[in-house]
Amino acid sequence: MAGSRPDGGRGPVSGGGIGHPRTGRRRGRAVSDVPPDALRRVRVAVEAPQHSGLTGPLDYLGPQDLTPGTLVHVTLGRRDVMGLVWDDLPEGQDVPGEDRLPESELRPVGEALDALPPLSDRWRRLLDFAANYYQRSVGELALAVLPPQLRELDAKQLQARLKKLDKADAAAGKAAADAASPILPERPALSAQQQAALDAIDALAATEAPQPALLWGLTGSGKTEIYLRAAEAALARGQQVLVLVPEINLTPQLEARFAERFVGHSIVSLHSALTPAQRLRHWLAAHLGRAQLVLGTRLAVFASLPRLGLIVVDEEHDPSYKQQDGARYSARDLAVYRGHLERVPVVLGSATPSLESWQHALGGRYRRIDLTERIGGGALPRVRLFDMNRLERKKGVTTALSVPLLDALRKRLDRGEQSLVFLNRRGYAPVLHCDQCNWKSDCPHCSAHQVFHREDRTLRCHHCGVSTRVPRACPSCGNPDIAPLGRGTERLEEQLAAALPGARVARIDADTTRLKGSLESQLAAVHDGDVDILVGTQMVAKGHDFRRITLVAAVNPDGALFSSDFRAPERLFSLLMQAGGRAGRDAAQAAASEMWIQTWYPEHALYQSLQKHDYEAFAASQLAERMSAGLPPFAHLALVRAEGRSVEAARDFLTAAQEAAQALPLSLGLLLYPPVPMSIARVADVERFQMLIEAGSRAQLQRFLRAWLPDLHVLKRRQKGLTRWAVDVDPLAI
Numbered sequence: 193m194a195g196s197r198p199d200g201g202r203g204p205v206s207g208g209g210i211g212h213p214r215t216g217r218r219r220g221r222a223v224s225d226v227p228p229d230a231l232r233r234v235r236v237a238v239e240a241p242q243h244s245g246l247t248g249p250l251d252y253l254g255p256q257d258l259t260p261g262t263l264v265h266v267t268l269g270r271r272d273v274m275g276l277v278w279d280d281l282p283e284g285q286d287v288p289g290e291d292r293l294p295e296s297e298l299r300p301v302g303e304a305l306d307a308l309p310p311l312s313d314r315w316r317r318l319l320d321f322a323a324n325y326y327q328r329s330v331g332e333l334a335l336a337v338l339p340p341q342l343r344e345l346d347a348k349q350l351q352a353r354l355k356k357l358d359k360a361d362a363a364a365g366k367a368a369a370d371a372a373s374p375i376l377p378e379r380p381a382l383s384a385q386q387q388a389a390l391d392a393i394d395a396l397a398a399t400e401a402p403q404p405a406l407l408w409g410l411t412g413s414g415k416t417e418i419y420l421r422a423a424e425a426a427l428a429r430g431q432q433v434l435v436l437v438p439e440i441n442l443t444p445q446l447e448a449r450f451a452e453r454f455v456g457h458s459i460v461s462l463h464s465a466l467t468p469a470q471r472l473r474h475w476l477a478a479h480l481g482r483a484q485l486v487l488g489t490r491l492a493v494f495a496s497l498p499r500l501g502l503i504v505v506d507e508e509h510d511p512s513y514k515q516q517d518g519a520r521y522s523a524r525d526l527a528v529y530r531g532h533l534e535r536v537p538v539v540l541g542s543a544t545p546s547l548e549s550w551q552h553a554l555g556g557r558y559r560r561i562d563l564t565e566r567i568g569g570g571a572l573p574r575v576r577l578f579d580m581n582r583l584e585r586k587k588g589v590t591t592a593l594s595v596p597l598l599d600a601l602r603k604r605l606d607r608g609e610q611s612l613v614f615l616n617r618r619g620y621a622p623v624l625h626c627d628q629c630n631w632k633s634d635c636p637h638c639s640a641h642q643v644f645h646r647e648d649r650t651l652r653c654h655h656c657g658v659s660t661r662v663p664r665a666c667p668s669c670g671n672p673d674i675a676p677l678g679r680g681t682e683r684l685e686e687q688l689a690a691a692l693p694g695a696r697v698a699r700i701d702a703d704t705t706r707l708k709g710s711l712e713s714q715l716a717a718v719h720d721g722d723v724d725i726l727v728g729t730q731m732v733a734k735g736h737d738f739r740r741i742t743l744v745a746a747v748n749p750d751g752a753l754f755s756s757d758f759r760a761p762e763r764l765f766s767l768l769m770q771a772g773g774r775a776g777r778d779a780a781q782a783a784a785s786e787m788w789i790q791t792w793y794p795e796h797a798l799y800q801s802l803q804k805h806d807y808e809a810f811a812a813s814q815l816a817e818r819m820s821a822g823l824p825p826f827a828h829l830a831l832v833r834a835e836g837r838s839v840e841a842a843r844d845f846l847t848a849a850q851e852a853a854q855a856l857p858l859s860l861g862l863l864l865y866p867p868v869p870m871s872i873a874r875v876a877d878v879e880r881f882q883m884l885i886e887a888g889s890r891a892q893l894q895r896f897l898r899a900w901l902p903d904l905h906v907l908k909r910r911q912k913g914l915t916r917w918a919v920d921v922d923p924l925a926i
């Protein structure tokens with residue numbers, strides 16, 4: 193791994209000039225206690241942000257017996273930072289392009305937190321891979337994925353934490369309960385298909401180097417039951433299980449299902465909504481091998497699990513698995529790599545797999561396991577494509593609530609069944625408009641409209657967050673009749689309540705669930721039957737096991753059909769399949785359940801495949817398009833994004849970057865697209881540009897990026913007004 197210095201030079205690398213060795217300011221083992229001849233050169237991965245241009249671990253002096261994977265305090269420049277002892281370079285090998293400082297000039301490491309067992313060799317290989325692949329410094333990534341509290345502790349505080357944890361565990365009598373491993377007997381008998389799926393996973397687990405499995409199962413086909421059984425088998429082997437879910441709000445219910453099944457086992461969750469103290473506690477439980485099951489969002493893919501035996505990635509196609517800032521890693525892809533490293537099975541579950549995974553399954557790299565029947569034999573909802581062209585055209589906005597849809601909703605009301613009305617846009621209306629002077633509620637800081645929120649009478653920008661009061665009259669011409677254009681969930685809720693008096697209408701979206709615990713209580717109301725019609729965004733379309741919904745209506749899904757983002761159709765298809773999957777989950781009602789799609793393009797191939805629940809046909813047509821357009825999974829992409837205080841700063845940086853790229857022999861055979869503004873070009877007064885790079889192979893792209901990135905660090909310093917730049921390998925949206 194090449195590294196250049198924080199100041200961009202290519203000279204010797206160390207944590208800085210010679211400083212005074214730390215004296216026993218902290219009470220752990222300090223280097224000053226060690227006789228000088230017992231010291232040796234150690235490499236330490238330190239927390240340095242990518243813009244410092246630092247990619248590899250730095251050299252320090254440390255005790256002979258300092259094991260890789262140990263946390264140590266070190267000095268970087270003038271700061272005291274946490275570092276992680278990394279592996280020595282193989283004998284005789286140097287960091288490419290670097291002369292290493294002589295030992296006499298190295299700084300000693302500070303206190304080691306050696307009460308903590310070192311992070312394993314395999315964990316470090318995962319981090320090496322991830323840092324390399326996503327073009328970040330290994331220190332930045334390794335420290336960023338540890339619990340924030342851990343980075344702040346000194347050795348003494350850590351020891352206190354560990355002792356507290358021991359006590360708590362002893363008090364809970366966990367050790368004893370674990371030994372007994374009482375798995376509740378009341379598991380449902382598996383269907384024949386589920387049994388076959390489980391057998392296939394068991395067979396993979398028994399191989400030397402298990403192939404990743406793609407569990408392709410309809411909504412409601414009992415995928416979660418497979419995860420539970422496969423986890424049970426791993427626990428019986430004495431191993432730990434890692435289960436990834438795409439969104440925090442899906443963790444409570446999954447946790448509940450695991451807790452119910454694995455009574456007496458130790459289950460922890462890892463996600464960003466935990467308090468720092470909880471996060472440290474859960475992380476330690478995993479790292480110390482005490483937690484048997486770890487459930488979490490994307491960051492949990494980096495959990496330290498000494499006895500890892502199985503990785504499950506639920507809804508593997510979900511975009512939330514991709515981190516959208518800092519190191520832009522894909523937790524799904526890293527899970528697959530981790531499975532390969534640790535030689536454990538990885539189960540990727542989805543009703544609508546990502547086209548990348550699907551293509552791997554077609555090509556035989558992944559083992560495909562199918563669940564083609566819903567539990568209880570229920571049918572999938574009948575998909576009705578309602579042609580909006582049939583409606584009489586009236587002046588103004590067409591209503592989302594067509595008469596036939598209202599009839600369908602009324603029918604459910606009369607039968608005491610529930611409906612879900614799905615609209616992926618929150619707020620009352622996406623824009624306010626004056627039809628006299630054509631004023632629109634544009635955000636002053638972004639190239640986007642401010643959304644009208646009626647409840648608190650604000651105009652809010654969903655990009656920069658700025659919020660202003662709704663003006664009484666048009667700010668530009670004084671016309672008092674400014675009107676909302678289009679609709680969001682808030683307006684839909686209001687219109688539904690007006691059109692269906694007596695119906696209990698509820699709404700769930702990011703606005704109604706801001707308070708902690710509110711999502712849970714709102715979902716409980718739906719489960720308890722206190723709601724007749726649920727209005728919601730994608731938040732309610734995913735994962736939930738609603739039992740009484742028989743109608744799911746998507747009132748305005750067309751937007752994504754003509755998006756410039758090549759993944760938009762894939763996302764729309766899976767969202768609609770998942771939303772539809774919320775209906776008829778109770779086999780007794782399945783026959784009467786329906787998915788209602790209001791569209792101006794009923795003949796569109798996407799809707800035609802959806803109507804037949806034909807993911808395979810949809811995937812085949814998309815893959816054919818991707819192949820002919822040279823897009824993933826048939827090509828490999830990286831994006832360089834630049835943000836500047838002016839259009840010129842962002843654009844000129846990328847133009848210079850492109851010239852530097854063209855000068856590199858490694859760019860031969862790559863496609864370097866010219867810089868273009870991002871689809872929302874300005875956010876919070878920052879101008880954003882991007883440049884796309886396309887390669888035929890991953891290896892080729894990786895080699896090129898490694899050679900090119902040092903140039904970008906140099907250009908960044910030359911470009912006035914450039915605030916940030918970042919590279920995104922395998923970007924989700926372009």
Ligand SMILES: Nc1ncnc2c1ncn2[C@@H]1O[C@H](COP(=O)(O)OP(=O)(O)OP(=O)(O)O)[C@@H](O)[C@H]1O
Pocket residue numbers: 380381382383386409410411412413414415416417418543567735736737773
């Ligand atoms: N073998 C079985 N016998 C009886 N009920 C089962 C069985 N397997 C699963 N179930 C139940 O069927 C319902 C649907 O299963 P599950 O939630 O696992 O499906 P899924 O494929 O994960 O669904 P989705 O992808 O839509 O979230 C659940 O209520 C679950 O408890």
Ligand SMILES: [Zn+2]
Pocket residue numbers: 635636637638653654655656657658875876
């Ligand atoms: Zn804004």
